[in-house]
C-alpha cells in the first residue's frame with residue numbers, strides 16, 4: 077500500500093467527512109461476490125449469516141415438532157415407526173438447543189455488541205469467521221446423517237449406557253457427540269470474542285456503569301459459556317473414546333461411572349438454559365426501555381440479577397438427577413440453590429414491571445412480544461419451582477409435565493423475546509421497516525398457539541403420559557387432549573410463518589427505516605441503517621448510559637484513528653479511558669480453510685483415532701497461513 | 714493505582730470472590746459428606762454451608778464498607794467502582810442466602826435417605 081510510506085499514516089481528522097467516509101469504506105469493505113463471501117471478517121455480515129442459519133434450523137426443528145405432533149395426535153398412529161420417532165425427538169431437541177437457541181443468541185451478540193459499544197469490528201474477527209464455518213459444519217453433519225437415516229436416537233442428552241458402546245450400535249451416538257464438539261467449539265470462540273470486545277473495545281467514556289444492559293448480558297453469558305462448555309466437550313470426547321478406542325470412563329464394570337455422564341452433561345446443561353435465557357433478558361430490557369421511553373428501572377439490581385443468576389446456575393445441575401438415587405441431603409443442596417435463583421429472577425421481573433408502570437409505553441410489536449414473554453415465562457418459572465422440589469419431581473420426571481415446563485421457559489423465556497428482538501433490530505440490520513400489522517398477527521398467533529399447544533401438556537403429564545413415547549393405547553384416555561395439542565401446534569406454526577413472511581417481505585419492500593426509527597437510546601442507532609462496513613465514521617464518546625437520549629445536538633466523537641488501515645480504539649476495562657490504537661485483521665480465506673481442515677479431522681475421528689494425528693497436519697498448515705505475520709506494528713499507544 | 718485504590722478494589726472484589734468460592738465448596742461438600750452423615754449419625758454436612766454463609770455475609774459487609782471509602786468525586790472510575798463494589802455486596806448476601814437454604818437439608822434429614 078502506498079499510504080504506508082507516509083510516516084504516521086492517514087488519520088481521520090485530516091480529511092473532510094466525505095473523503096474520510098470514502099477512505100474508511102475502502103479500508104473496511106468486503107469485496108463483492110464469492111471472494112467476499114468466503115473471506116469476510118465483518119462482524120455484521122457474519123452475524124447476519126449466523127442469525128439466518130440459526131432461523132433455518134429453527135424452521136427445520138419446528139417441522140420435526142409438527143411431525144411428532146402428527147404421530148401423537150391419535151392413539152396407535154402408524155405414521156412413524158419407533159426407530160424413526162427416536163431419531164426425530166433426538167434431532168428436534170439437539171437441533172433446537174445446539175443449532176438454534178445457543179447460536180442464535182450468540183449471533184445477536186456478534187452483530188450487535190460491537191455496534192452497541194461503539195467499535196468498528198469484533199475482537200478476533202477471523203476467529204469469528206472460523207466459528208461460523210465450524211457451526212455450519214456441525215449443523216450439516218447432524219442433518220445429513222438424518223437424511224441418510226443414521227441420525228442419533230439417544231435423546232438430546234444422550235445418557236449412557238444407552239449411548240455407550242454396549243447399546244448404541246452404529247455411528248449414531250458418535251455423530252451426536254461430534255456435533256457437540258463442533259457447536260461448542262464455535263460457541264467458545266464467540267464467547268472469547270465477546271469478552272474481549274466488551275472489556276477492551278468500548279467507546280471512550282462507556283465505563284462499566286454505562287454499558288447497555290444487553291452488552292452486560294452478553295458479557296455474562298460469554299463467561300457462562302467459557303465455564304460450562306468445557307464440561308460437555310470433555311463428556312462427548314470421553315464418550316467417543318469409550319466407543320472408539322475402548323476406554324471405560326462410563327463403564328462401571330471396569331471402574332467407570334454412568335452417573336459421571338449425567339454430572340458432566342448437566343454441569344453444562346443447566347447453565348445452558350441460562351446461556352439461552354440471559355441474552356433474552358438483555359433483549360427484554362432493551363425493548364422495554366425503548367418503548368417505555370425511559371431507562372430500565374434499577375440498573376444495579378438488573379446487573380446483580382444477571383451475575384447472581386449466572387453464578388447460581390452452576391449449582392443447580394443435580395436437579396436433573398433427582399431420580400438417580402443420590403442421598404436426599406445432597407439433592408437438598410441443589411434444591412436450595414434452585415430456589416435461591418428465584419430471588420434474582422424475581423428482582424428482574426419487578427424492575428421490568430416498574431419500568432413499564434412509570435414509563436409511557438408505546439405498544440408496538442417488539443413490546444407485545446415482551447408482554448407475551450411475561451405471561452409465559454411466569455408460568456414456566458412456577459412449574460420450574462415445582463419440579464425443583466424432590467418429591468414432586470420424582471412423580472413428574474420424564475412426563476409431559478416436564479416437556480410443558482421446558483417449552484414454557486424456552487419458547488416463552490427465550491424465543492418470544494428473540495422474535496421481538498429480531499423485529500426490533502430488523503430496521504437496523506436491513507434498513508427497512510417490518511409491517512406492524514403482520515407483526516401483531518404474529519404475536520397473537522404465536523402467543524395463543526403456544527399456550528394452547530403446551531398448556532395441556534401439563535395435564536397430560538399429570539395423567540401419566542411419559543415423554544419420548546412414539547404412541548399410546550386408546551384406553552389411556554389421552555387421545556382428546558393430544559388431538560387438541562396437535563391442532564394447536566398448527567396455530568403456533570402459523571404464527572411463525574407470519575413472522576417469517578413479514579420479514580421476508582419487508583427485506584425487499586419495507587419502508588426505509590432511517591437511522592433510529594424507534595427513538596432508541598443506544599449507540600447502534602447512531603449510525604446508518606444498515607451500518608457501513610466501518611460502523612462509525614468517528615468513534616462516539618459516551619457521557620451517559622443512554623447517549624442518544626441526552627440533550628446534545630450532535631453526538632461527541634473521538635478522532636485520530638487511521639483511515640488507511642483497519643484500526644480500533646482499545647480502552648480501559650473499568651472506565652473505558654483510551655489506551656491504544658490497535659490494528660484489526662484484514663479479510664482472509666484461511667479461517668474458512670482451517671474450518672474445512674478441522675471438519676475433516678473431527679468427522680474422520682469418528683471412524684479412526686488416527687484421524688486426530690494425520691488430520692492435525694492440514695490444520696496446522698491452514699493455521700500457519702492464518703497467522704502469517706505481515707510486518708505491521710500491531711498497536712500504538 | 715495508589716495503595717489506597719488497590720485496597721478498596723481488593724475489598725470490593727472480596728465480595729465477588731469469597732461468596733462464590735464458599736458456595737462452590739458448600740455445594741461440592743454437600744455431595745460428598747451425606748455419606749459420612751449417614752455412617753456417623755452426625756450432620757457433618759451442616760457446618761460447611763453455615764460457615765460459608767457467615768463468611769459470605771462478612772465479605773458482603775467488607776464490600777459495602779469499601780463503598781463508603783469512595784472519594785465521592787465525579788471521576789469516571791468512581792462510578793464504575795461503586796457499581797463493582799455494590800454488586801460485590803449484594804452477591805455476598807445472595808450467596809449467603811443460598812447457603813442458609815442449603816443448611817436446611819442436613820438439619821431435617823439424616824443423610825441415609827435415598
Ligand code: HEM
Pocket residue numbers: 137138139141142144145165166168169170172173176177231232233479483486487491542543544545565568569
Ligand atoms: C414448533 C414448536 C415446537 C413443537 C410443536 C415442539 C414439540 C415437542 C414435543 C412434542 C417434544 C416431546 C417429544 C417426546 O418426548 O416424545 C419436544 C421435545 C423437545 N423440545 Fe420441542 N417443540 C417445539 C419447539 C421447541 C423449541 C423452540 C425448543 C428449544 C429452543 C425445543 C426444545 C425441545 C427439547 C430440548 C426437547 C427434548 C427432546 C428430548 O426428549 O431429547 N422445542 N418438543
Ligand SMILES: [Cu+2]
Pocket residue numbers: 345346349392393395396
Ligand atoms: Cu436445570
